[in-house]
Structure formats: C-alpha cells, structure tokens
Amino acid sequence: MVVVDLEKCVGCGECEDVCTFGAISIVDEKAVVDPDTCTLCGACEEACPEGAIEIEGEDISPAGGMDLDAWRGVWVVAEFRHDRFAPVTFELLGKGRQLADDLETDLTAVLMGSGVGEYAESLIERGADKVLVVDSPRLEQFLDDVYARILADMAQKEKPEIILAGATAMGRAFIPQVATILETGLTADCTGLEIAPEGRDLLQTRPAFGGNLMATIICDSTRPQMATVRPHVLKAMEPDASRQGEVIKIDPHEDLLKSNIKVLESVMEEAEGPMLTEAEVVITAGRGVENPKNIALIEKLAHCMEGGVGATRAVTDAEWLPGRCQIGQTGVTVSPKLYMGFGVSGAIQHLVGMQGSEIIVAVNKDPDAPVFDVATYGIVGDVKDILPLLVRRICQERGND
Amino acid sequence: MDIVVCIKQVPDAASVKWDHKTGTLIRDGVQSVINPFDYNAIEAALSLRDELGGKVTAVTMGPPQAQDAIREAMSMGVDHGVVISDRAFAGADTLATTYTLSRAIRKLGSVDAVFCGKQAIDGDTAQVGPGLAVRLGLPCVTCVGEMEIMEGGAGLRVKRMCEQGYDVVEVGFPVLLTVLASLNTPRVPSLKGKMRARKADIPLWSAEDIGAQKDKIGLAGSPTKVFSTHIPKFEARREMLPGTAEEQVDALVDKLKEAGII
Ligand SMILES: Cc1cc2nc3c(=O)[nH]c(=O)nc-3n(C[C@H](O)[C@H](O)[C@H](O)COP(=O)(O)OP(=O)(O)OC[C@H]3O[C@@H](n4cnc5c(N)ncnc54)[C@H](O)[C@@H]3O)c2cc1C
Numbered sequence: 143m144v145v146v147d148l149e150k151c152v153g154c155g156e157c158e159d160v161c162t163f164g165a166i167s168i169v170d171e172k173a174v175v176d177p178d179t180c181t182l183c184g185a186c187e188e189a190c191p192e193g194a195i196e197i198e199g200e201d202i203s204p205a206g207g208m209d210l211d212a213w214r215g216v217w218v219v220a221e222f223r224h225d226r227f228a229p230v231t232f233e234l235l236g237k238g239r240q241l242a243d244d245l246e247t248d249l250t251a252v253l254m255g256s257g258v259g260e261y262a263e264s265l266i267e268r269g270a271d272k273v274l275v276v277d278s279p280r281l282e283q284f285l286d287d288v289y290a291r292i293l294a295d296m297a298q299k300e301k302p303e304i305i306l307a308g309a310t311a312m313g314r315a316f317i318p319q320v321a322t323i324l325e326t327g328l329t330a331d332c333t334g335l336e337i338a339p340e341g342r343d344l345l346q347t348r349p350a351f352g353g354n355l356m357a358t359i360i361c362d363s364t365r366p367q368m369a370t371v372r373p374h375v376l377k378a379m380e381p382d383a384s385r386q387g388e389v390i391k392i393d394p395h396e397d398l399l400k401s402n403i404k405v406l407e408s409v410m411e412e413a414e415g416p417m418l419t420e421a422e423v424v425i426t427a428g429r430g431v432e433n434p435k436n437i438a439l440i441e442k443l444a445h446c447m448e449g450g451v452g453a454t455r456a457v458t459d460a461e462w463l464p465g466r467c468q469i470g471q472t473g474v475t476v477s478p479k480l481y482m483g484f485g486v487s488g489a490i491q492h493l494v495g496m497q498g499s500e501i502i503v504a505v506n507k508d509p510d511a512p513v514f515d516v517a518t519y520g521i522v523g524d525v526k527d528i529l530p531l532l533v534r535r536i537c538q539e540r541g542n543d
Numbered sequence: 544m545d546i547v548v549c550i551k552q553v554p555d556a557a558s559v560k561w562d563h564k565t566g567t568l569i570r571d572g573v574q575s576v577i578n579p580f581d582y583n584a585i586e587a588a589l590s591l592r593d594e595l596g597g598k599v600t601a602v603t604m605g606p607p608q609a610q611d612a613i614r615e616a617m618s619m620g621v622d623h624g625v626v627i628s629d630r631a632f633a634g635a636d637t638l639a640t641t642y643t644l645s646r647a648i649r650k651l652g653s654v655d656a657v658f659c660g661k662q663a664i665d666g667d668t669a670q671v672g673p674g675l676a677v678r679l680g681l682p683c684v685t686c687v688g689e690m691e692i693m694e695g696g697a698g699l700r701v702k703r704m705c706e707q708g709y710d711v712v713e714v715g716f717p718v719l720l721t722v723l724a725s726l727n728t729p730r731v732p733s734l735k736g737k738m739r740a741r742k743a744d745i746p747l748w749s750a751e752d753i754g755a756q757k758d759k760i761g762l763a764g765s766p767t768k769v770f771s772t773h774i775p776k777f778e779a780r781r782e783m784l785p786g787t788a789e790e791q792v793d794a795l796v797d798k799l800k801e802a803g804i805i
C-alpha cells in the first residue's frame with residue numbers, strides 16, 4: 143500500500159495532481175490516500191518532491207528471483223484461420239522485427255494449425271528469422287486448451303523473452319491461459335510497444351477505461367513478457383521474397399493434444415466487406431436512421447468505401463443489424479481511419495468504442511447531440527436527406543477513379 | 544449444480560468524467576456499479592440453476608463496499624455471496640486476481656460451472672476468465688453468445704462468437720464460461736429478492752481465510768506493474784459543416800478527399 147510519511151509531507155499537492163485515479167486528497171495539509179481507489183501505480187511516489195511517499199510490498203518478486211538473462215528472443219504468435227492469416231499477424235511481425243533488432247536477437251513466428259506448414263515462408267517474407275510450425279489435424283479447430291498448452295510447452299523449452307499475439311477473439315481466449323500456465327505477466331490490448339531506454343524491459347502501452355486512460359505497463363521480474371496487441375495500430379512490413387529464414391517443425395506430445403472441448407462446427411457469416419475491427423472505414427447506423435430500409439443505404443455506402451457496417455445498441459436491439467455490428471462498451475471497439483455515424487446520439491457507452499477513430503463524422507438532426515463533441519466534422523441535418531446524397535456522391539467518385 | 548458467478552464492482556461509465564482537454568479525471572460523485580457483462584453472467588448462472596437445480600454463489604474481490612454488488616446479485620436471485628477483501632490484495636494484476644479468486648472458489652467446495660463477464664469496463668483486459676479456468680483446471684469457452692443445456696444435462700452447447708462468425712462448442716461440466724451481453728436479458732430484482740438481499744449476511748474473507756500465499760497476491764504477486772498513466776488529450780476538433788444538404792455533402796466529400804480517404 144501507499145505510505146505517506148507525515149513528517150516529510152508538506153501538503154504541496156503534487157501527488158494529488160498526478161493521480162489519474164483521484165485517490166489522493168490533501169486534508170489538513172497532508173496527503174491522504176484512499177486505498178480503495180488507489181491502484182498502486184506509483185505516480186505519486188515519483189512526483190513527491192519531499193520523498194514522503196513510498197509504496198510498500200512491491201519488492202517481492204513473484205518468481206523468487208527468476209534468471210531473466212536465460213530468456214532471449216522475440217516471438218510472434220501467427221493467427222491462421224479459415225485459410226488466411228489475420229492481418230494483425232503481419233503487423234506483429236513488423237513490430238517484432240523492430241524489437242528484435244533493438245535487442246539484437248532473433249524474431250520467431252509460431253504457426254499452429256492443420257495443413258499450415260506451406261504458409262510458413264510468408265512469415266519469413268514479413269520479417270521472421272525462424273518459424274516454429276506445429277501442424278496437426280487436431281489443430282483444425284481452435285481448441286483453447288490445446289493451443290494454450292502447446293504454446294506454453296514450447297515457451298518453457300525455448301525461453302523467449304517476449305511473446306506477442308493479436309488481441310483478437312482467438313488471442314484473447316488462449317493467450318491469458320498461456321500466461322497463467324507460465325505464471326508471467328500479460329498486458330492486454332496494447333497499442334504501443336517499445337524497449338525501455340535502459341535494459342531489456344518492454345514498455346507496453348494500452349488503453350483502459352474504454353480508451354479514456356492510457357497506461358504503460360512493465361513486467362520486469364518475470365519472463366516471458368507477454369502482450370496481446372490490438373489489430374490495426376501497428377504497421378506491417380512489405381513482403382520481401384528475398385528474405386532468408388529457417389522453418390522448424392515441432393511435433394507436440396500426444397498428451398498436449400487432448401481437449402476438454404469439442405468444436406462441432408465453425409461458421410463464417412456472410413458479411414460483405416472487411417471485418418468491423420479491421421476495417422479502415424466504419425459506417426455506423428444509429429436509431430436516427432429511422433427504419434430498416436435505410437440500413438440498405440448504410441450498407442451501400444460501406445460497400446462503396448470498402449468499409450464495415452457498425453451499429454449502436456439501439457439498432458442491434460431492434461434487430462435492424464446483427465449483434466456483432468454493435469460498437470461500444472458492450473460491443474466491439476473500433477479505431478478506423480474514418481468513422482461515420484448516422485442518427486447516432488453519442489451515448490458514453492457508444493463513444494468509448496469509437497473515440498479512438500482518426501476522423502469522426504456525425505450526422506444528426508439535433509445540434510446539441512453529444513456525438514458532436516467528439517466529431518471532427520459535424521453535419522446538422524436529416525439522415526433521410528444527407529445519406530442518399532452522400533451515397534450518390536461517393537459511389538460516383540469511386541466509380542470514376 | 545454448484546454454480547459460481549464472478550462479479551466485479553466498477554466505476555459507472557456515466558459518472559466518471561474525463562477531461563480530455565486538460566488530461567484530468569473529474570473526481571466528484573463517481574458511483575460504483577456491477578460490471579455490465581456480469582449481469583449477463585448472473586442471468587446465465589440463474590437460468591442454469593433454474594433448469595438443473597442447485598445453488599448459485601456470487602464471488603467478488605474488492606473493498607468491503609463490494610458487498611453492495613453481492614446484495615444486488617442476491618436481489619436478482621443468487622443464493623449466496625462472498626466478498627474477498629484484504630488490503631493485501633491491492634494492486635493485483637490479472638495473475639494475482641485469478642489466484643485469489645481460485646483460492647476462494649476452492650474454499651467454497653466443488654463446482655460445476657463458473658460464469659464470468661467477457662471483460663470488465665475499467666481494467667478492460669478480458670484475462671480473468673481464461674486465467675481463472677487454468678487455475679481451477681477447468682475447460683474454458685470465451686465470448687459465449689448463446690447457450691443451451693445438452694441432452695441429459697451432462698454439459699453445455701454454446702456459440703463462441705468471433706470476429707466474423709461463430710463456433711458451436713460442446714463442453715461437459717465442470718466448465719468456465721465468459722459471456723457476452725447478447726447472451727441473455729438479465730432479470731430484474733424481485734421485491735422478495737431485495738428484502739432477502741438486504742437482510743443477508745455476507746461474509747468477508749481475508750487473505751488468511753482463503754489460505755493465500757503472500758507472494759501470490761496483490762502487488763507482490765503481480766508480474767505486471769503500471770509504469771505510468773496519462774489521460775489522452777483529444778483536440779477540440781469539432782467543425783460543423785454549414786449550408787443546405789447539398790452544400791454539407793459537398794463540403795464533407797472535399798474534406799474526405801483532402802484526408803486521402805476518397
Ligand atoms: C450498461 C450499458 C451498456 C451499453 N452498451 C452500449 C454499447 O456497447 N453500444 C451502444 O451503442 N450503446 C450501448 N448502450 C446504450 C446507450 O446508452 C444508448 O442508449 C445507445 O447507444 C443509443 O443509440 P442511438 O444513438 O442509436 O439512439 P438514440 O440515443 O435514440 O439516438 C438517436 C439519435 O438520432 C437522432 N435522429 C433521430 N432521427 C433522425 C433523423 N431523421 N436524422 C438525423 N438524426 C436523427 C436523434 O437526434 C438522436 O440523437 C449501453 C447502455 C448501458 C446502460
């Protein structure tokens with residue numbers, strides 16, 4: 143817990159100012175910490191000019207003095223499903239390459255699946271020095287426990303210092319299991335990764351509180367340092383067919399392949415265009431589109447712009463669009479280059495899922511709609527007037543180029 | 544059926560205000576609520592109990608006030624509840640959280656099903672469910688969007704939702720599931736439930752009560768540490784496009800061309 147030395151504390155309030163959680167207040171010229179709101183992040187300890195604040199209990203390292211230097215190399219977990227790599231795989235390799243170069247070590251891709259061996263070369267073209275291939279008919283379907291055990295087993299043997307995976311449905315399902323088996327730290331949904339200026343620790347930056355707070359996390363006492371990374375924020379390298387690398391086949395032990403779950407079928411829904419979380423353009427329908435017929439125009443606009451279709455909860459509740467289109471606190475988070483909302487009021491639960499978008503366009507007939515507070519460009523108008531015009535103009539532009 | 548539901552008390556998104564111009568948190572009047580997805584976890588647990596019989600126990604790790612969350616869950620029909628609370632738990636990352644929760648769940652006795660929300664809206668990691676499953680040695684299915692009981696009641700058939708579709712998954716008891724908001728509609732508390740919840744005796748378990756090892760809980764048991772935090776500043780960027788509908792659309796098309804999007 144945070145301990146304030148009342149003799150040293152002069153009540154200057156520096157700590158109160160730096161506390162992003164509002165856990166510190168100055169009472170009778172002394173800092174008082176509310177232990178229930180405090181997350182022990184240590185910002186106050188650093189900020190205190192008097193050295194009056196100390197965080198107790200942080201020096202016991204969980205692994206009891208693990209030999210960190212025994213762990214070397216950067217791993218990227220490739221995601222290959224339904225006959226293709228998830229684009230985040232190549233983004234991770236781009237970043238992984240950079241980290242491996244900074245650390246003067248190798249970049250290894252781990253490829254698990256059934257009949258995936260032939261795709262290993264494309265991971266080398268995208269930056270990997272080595273590819274570990276686990277190819278087994280048992281891996282045809284995604285079985286959380288099997289994938290987790292195999293990856294954990296390989297990591298225990300090979301000892302990489304960093305493991306990166308995509309923050310996709312699949313990555314978020316089994317990577318936490320791997321971290322728990324290895325009893326190491328895992329940072330969720332990162333948007334930034336870099337090596338600390340001194341030493342080999344990875345600084346992992348991630349949004350929390352629905353994007354309202356950015357936290358930089360370190361894992362300095364255990365290895366590997368693990369992170370899932372949000373799709374679409376890192377840059378992939380252009381493929382380079384001349385790159386050389388090594389492909390290593392791994393045969394997992396039979397015991398690792400036993401699963402307690404059974405996947406009966408795996409269904410891809412016929413969604414046109416890119417996946418919502420990967421799309422560079424997201425066209426969103428709010429209740430203000432007024433009737434399901436106008437949804438066709440939303441879909442047409444998305445189609446013309448090669449974008450995805452999003453929705454507010456009001457729209458998915460009304461079943462004008464399926465639940466997977468819902469953006470927000472209880473839906474998905476998107477951060478495209480362009481988000482356009484039609485008849486979206488801008489409820490906080492919706493905003494937390496889209497406010498990281500580069501350009502936000504809002505169309506709403508109410509000039510006081512809260513969505514305009516986060517909009518880059520706002521149009522006060524009726525969706526019934528604006529949407530058909532915009533569809534015509536944009537489909538024209540696209541048709542001409 | 545012995546069913547456990549894990550719930551977390553979180554700051555209500557509507558009451559926390561972030562000032563993105565100055566990069567500060569506006570502190571006044573933050574209210575605590577049950578994490579939105581955890582209502583769906585409670586409903587899933589209750590509906591399973593209603594079908595197969597048994598009892599539902601709600602578990603939360605948090606400050607003593609987290610009793611309020613347990614009471615609310617009980618007013619919806621949860622049978623028992625416990626708050627795991629100790630200053631020594633402060634600063635727990637997900638590894639320490641799953642250790643702590645697993646110690647408490649083991650203390651409760653045998654378990655057939657554990658329900659968690661997909662993710663908490665503050666920490667936002669979605670790591671507690673799958674991590675807890677490993678700690679308890681249970682199979683785990685995440686992001687459950689539909690659920691039915693298999694013939695004979697030996698297990699569950701669920702839809703595991705992913706980016707562009709879903710998997711149909713069968714899993715026997717015991718099992719841990721993390722659930723989506725689309726799974727169900729949480730029931731509203733009954734008057735009787737509210738009365739029972741108000742009077743209920745909710746135990747507080749300390750680190751000692753659950754037999755936790757000191758180096759596995761709280762800050763000491765957490766390999767990840769928050770190194771720094773900041774509140775991102777969004778520019779005040781609002782630009783309204785004036786004129787008739789035609790003029791507005793023209794202006795927007797120009798802006799999008801400038802940005803290289805069309
Ligand atoms: C715990 C919790 C979790 C939630 N999670 C989510 C979530 O994940 N995602 C989400 O989206 N919501 C979520 N919500 C719901 C959220 O609070 C809002 O109710 C919802 O986002 C509103 O959707 P909307 O903007 O489409 O509808 P409304 O709020 O009804 O807004 C419609 C807007 O359209 C405008 N309008 C109407 N007609 C026209 C027209 N002809 N032309 C132009 N404009 C028009 C109106 O001025 C209004 O601003 C959640 C709520 C709770 C309590």
Ligand SMILES: Cc1cc2nc3c(=O)[nH]c(=O)nc-3n(C[C@H](O)[C@H](O)[C@H](O)COP(=O)(O)OP(=O)(O)OC[C@H]3O[C@@H](n4cnc5c(N)ncnc54)[C@H](O)[C@@H]3O)c2cc1C
Nearest residue numbers: 329330549604636637659660662663666667668669670671
């Ligand atoms: C800014 C910030 C960033 C953080 N980043 C990380 C990180 O990257 N990695 C990391 O390991 N930790 C991180 N933490 C710590 C993490 O928030 C805590 O460990 C927290 O106790 C659980 O994580 P969560 O809130 O993300 O829960 P989630 O894993 O998102 O919660 C999923 C479900 O687990 C159950 N659950 C979660 N917490 C509890 C509880 N206390 N009691 C009962 N059930 C519960 C609920 O059913 C919930 O719906 C961070 C904390 C902060 C403040």
